[in-house]
Amino acid sequence: MATTPSTLTPLTFTGLSPYAKDFQSIITRSVDIAQLSITQLNNEASDISSEEQLATGIQTAVGNLATTLSNLNSLGSNQSLSGTSSNSSLVQVNASSLASPASFTISNITSLASTASYSTTNGYANATSTAVSSTGSMQLVINGTAVTPNIDLTGSGNNNLNGLASAINALNAGVTATVINTGTGATPYFLSISANTTGSKTIQLVDDPNGAQTQVALSGTAGANADFYLQGQHIVSPTNTITSAIPGMTFTIAGTTSGNQTVTLSAASDSSQISDQLETFVNQYNSLQQLLNAQIGPKAGLLLGNSMIGGIQQALHGIMNFRGGGTSGVQTLEDLGMQMADNTGVMSFNSATFDALTPAQIQTAYSFFASPTGFGTLAATLTSYSDLVTGSIAGQETQWTTETTNLSSKINTLVDQANQMQSTLAAKLQAADSLIVQMQTQQQALTAAIQSLNFTAFGYSNTNTSTFNPSSGSSSSGG
């Protein structure tokens, strides 16, 4: 709906001349004409802005509903299997996308993955001046293998703790060196070297690798791997999060077992996921329907007649009328507890109906949601409207953007013209002021001359003429 445009109010013209009325009508007409195009622009801009806002709201609502439909489709496909751990303090299930129920046993968790961390045993007096190498050449050794190239500290100002830390970090060898200042004693500076990731890893530092090959004394701990058995198979992992041992399930080792302790990871059906999604579905459906209803009927908004509205409504009808391919059990949304109020079109979810479903009926519900021509297709239909890049609402938005650009161009032209007109009028006004002042001065002088003449010739000063005073807009008798 267009907002009320700002209007140009013509001035009320007060003049002496019998033509003053004509002047007034000229001013009013010119202002009205100027107002026409501006009102039109104002309405266009306002309408486009409103349409965009409405479309954005509908796009979001459609996108939300499409996501929920897609979630229901996925839950149907994987039978809403969710992963659980019998002891989450030892093993946690991060994600499960297993296609069928299953369980796995983990035992003998003897070690968690940890990060290697060392520091120099001996401190240094100064981080920027105390030499750390006898020759300026050092070597980083990880897991017994030398990292190439050697560390070169021969450059000016490099043979010190700060230079060594920078050089180690520049190797990008998977470790990070840091200078630590303990602040105590004569040699408070130490070099810390830590691995960037967990896993078993030894770190050594060698001075003069091409000569004396002196080991720099380091103290600390080598990293460790996670060590456990899955279904009786020994697994050693540098990380605690295991992503590939069970295809479709990711879990994290969080503690070690004692004795014969075992942890069971299960993927089992959880129908509450379905009911949660149905609750969400109902709310989103009603929100979207409300937005659509506002664009339909005698009190419809600016999107009245827009084909998107009809298309989305048709998609919603498709959802409500969808029937599963089976002959028994859950075949409609109504079977799951979805109810549509006849008089308002508002949908509701009766959780009692859902909770009363038997396990066998729940299985048919999974088939209902997983139907290849069902919720997945319906979700795709909605996404074809809501997709932020390829959706038809986004396409409509592109058109509006083009219209807005054209509108801006028109406005800029009008602004330029108005600015030019303003300057011209200002100059003319100044000239007119000057002209009027001069003319007034002359009229006063002429009046004085006539008064003088009358006095000289006839002994009185009445000129029997009137003088005009523009500022008061009235005439007065002279002398």
Place this chain on the structure above:
Amino acid sequence: MQELVQSLVHTTAFLGRAAQDEPDAVERALAERGRAIEAIQRLIAAEASAGRAISEAFAGELTTALEKGRQILVRLTLARELMRSDRLAVERELQVLNGIRRLCAKPSGSLSLHG
């Protein structure tokens, strides 16, 4: 004397005809008219000092020139008012246009539909 009156009548008539789009010509006519009025003032003063009467025809022509000047002044003032109102209208147009321009500009926090 007659020349002065003719100059006054002539320049006043020109000002009555001249459009404001001819500022130089109007300026020249104003200057000439001003000089004619000053000369007439001096002439009247001189005649008064000499104790001579001035013809009624001369007085009548001066009065006519004064009346025409008054009409010109009315017209100039009307034209000025028209320009002033035009300028106000243009300024309002600019305000409205700038308002629409702000409406067209998308707020930075708005949701982009293009990813």
